[in-house]
Amino acid sequence: MxxxxxxxxxxxxxxxxxxxxxxxxxxxxxxxxIEFNEKNLLNDVAKFNPxxxxxxxxxxxxxKLEKQTTTNLLIVIGDENKESHKYFINTxxxxxxxxxxxxxxxxxxxxxxxxxIKNESLSSRENxxxxxxxxxxxxxxxxxxLFISKYTVITHRKNITNKLNIKTVSGLTVYAILNNxxxxxxxx
Amino acid sequence: MIITKxxxxxxxxxxxxxxxxxxxxxxxxxxxxxxxxxxxxxxxNINVDFFLELANTFHDENYxxxxxxxxxSLQLIVSYLINSHKIYVGNKIxxxxxxxxxxxxxxxxxxxxxxxxxxxxxxxxDELINHIKHEELNVYPYILxxxxxxxxxxxxxxxxxxxxxxxASDYRDEHSDVELKLFDLKNIIIKYLPPPxxxxxxxxxxxxxxxxxxxxKNHSKxxxxxxxxxxxxxxxxxxxxxxxxxxxxx
Ligand SMILES: [Fe+2]
Ligand SMILES: [Fe+2]
Numbered sequence: 141m142x143x144x145x146x147x148x149x150x151x152x153x154x155x156x157x158x159x160x161x162x163x164x165x166x167x168x169x170x171x172x173x174i175e176f177n178e179k180n181l182l183n184d185v186a187k188f189n190p191x192x193x194x195x196x197x198x199x200x201x202x203x204k205l206e207k208q209t210t211t212n213l214l215i216v217i218g219d220e221n222k223e224s225h226k227y228f229i230n231t232x233x234x235x236x237x238x239x240x241x242x243x244x245x246x247x248x249x250x251x252x253x254x255x256x257i258k259n260e261s262l263s264s265r266e267n268x269x270x271x272x273x274x275x276x277x278x279x280x281x282x283x284x285x286l287f288i289s290k291y292t293v294i295t296h297r298k299n300i301t302n303k304l305n306i307k308t309v310s311g312l313t314v315y316a317i318l319n320n321x322x323x324x325x326x327x328x
Numbered sequence: 329m330i331i332t333k334x335x336x337x338x339x340x341x342x343x344x345x346x347x348x349x350x351x352x353x354x355x356x357x358x359x360x361x362x363x364x365x366x367x368x369x370x371x372x373n374i375n376v377d378f379f380l381e382l383a384n385t386f387h388d389e390n391y392x393x394x395x396x397x398x399x400x401s402l403q404l405i406v407s408y409l410i411n412s413h414k415i416y417v418g419n420k421i422x423x424x425x426x427x428x429x430x431x432x433x434x435x436x437x438x439x440x441x442x443x444x445x446x447x448x449x450x451x452x453x454d455e456l457i458n459h460i461k462h463e464e465l466n467v468y469p470y471i472l473x474x475x476x477x478x479x480x481x482x483x484x485x486x487x488x489x490x491x492x493x494x495x496a497s498d499y500r501d502e503h504s505d506v507e508l509k510l511f512d513l514k515n516i517i518i519k520y521l522p523p524p525x526x527x528x529x530x531x532x533x534x535x536x537x538x539x540x541x542x543x544x545k546n547h548s549k550x551x552x553x554x555x556x557x558x559x560x561x562x563x564x565x566x567x568x569x570x571x572x573x574x575x576x577x578x
């Protein structure tokens with residue numbers, strides 16, 4: 141699962157740590173936190189390359205001047221909603237569950253959830269592929285064996301990794317043996 | 329909570345056992361009585377500020393003040409990193425290995441699960457050891473030499489040449505992710521390993537894996553965000569000194 145990269149730009153420790161506290165409860169995201177510094181801001185944002193920015197009115201105005209507000213997805217925080225922001229957190233009044241549901245809403249409306257694959261078990265083709273991967277065949281060798289293109293093999297492998305959440309070849313080998321897809325003697 | 333030097337060491341550890349993890353890197357024995365962190369550090373010849381920075385980093389994942397940490401000598405940081413390596417290889421890994429060896433199934437057929445798990449873990453261990461060896465044989469000595477070179481304003485010609493070819497930024501770029509296999513192992517135990525008869529051991533293993541993972545992440549953070557930027561800074565300074573002819577070549 142690829143996590144959604146969130147960047148909080150805020151100088152207030154109290155607000156940042158409060159936000160982080162809440163973000164910790166949302167499994168789909170990973171976040172960083174930086175302070176607002178006009179000189180470096182655009183650089184910083186480029187460096188983190190976030191998919192979602194959480195900023196206050198001040199940063200919002202700055203980004204607007206720099207014409208950055210159209211390219212980034214934003215959640216704006218503040219004590220009153222002056223500009224009609226699509227996603228707004230009121231730091232004075234919103235309670236925890238309001239904030240969490242707002243962030244969740246923002247996520248569901250803008251990101252499809254890669255975790256929700258209907259069928260988590262492998263298809264028979266995928267089982268076949270994992271068998272060859274586990275034994276140590278290269279993508280090309282698997283392609284030749286199954287009369288499919290190398291790119292199809294790569295796509296299958298991506299799907300396998302997403303379904304099982306196993307990232308290394310030796311991890312896949314363990315999976316294959318535990319599930320009797322291959323015999324332990326098949327691997328040296 | 330931010331840990332400060334006048335806290336009692338014992339209380340700090342009771343409050344957060346992760347501080348104990350940091351202490352073990354400095355070879356400090358238990359039995360603190362009522363002594364403060366400062367007293368214990370002085371007694372054991374530990375830089376108090378350095379200890380506090382590390383303790384706070386372990387204690388709170390949002391506490392990582394790069395600027396403060398960057399002010400310590402590279403020698404200090406490297407010796408801490410080497411001590412951590414020793415503990416990974418000498419304690420953490422063998423502990424987990426031993427636990428995996430104790431897993432038991434009541435039928436022949438499932439016995440293969442342990443063999444394959446062991447194999448996977450030993451693959452992980454080899455990867456980690458290679459990673460550590462590379463750092464201790466190549467990277468750290470290079471970085472320490474940088475620091476000494478700047479201090480004495482004196483470097484050897486071959487070292488300077490080497491610096492132009494291999495920079496600390498290359499190390500960062502190729503700094504391999506030793507956590508991938510660890511991630512897979514956790515995942516496999518949680519989701520795919522058929523429970524052995526002494527399945528409670530699996531929970532112990534998992535807990536240790538999570539702790540090791542967190543520990544390694546802090547370790548990499550020190551390497552990538554403190555050691556490397558400091559080294560790059562020194563490289564630039566040495567080049568500048570050379571262009572101004574203010575450095576001796578030996
Ligand atoms: Fe290391
Ligand atoms: Fe490392």
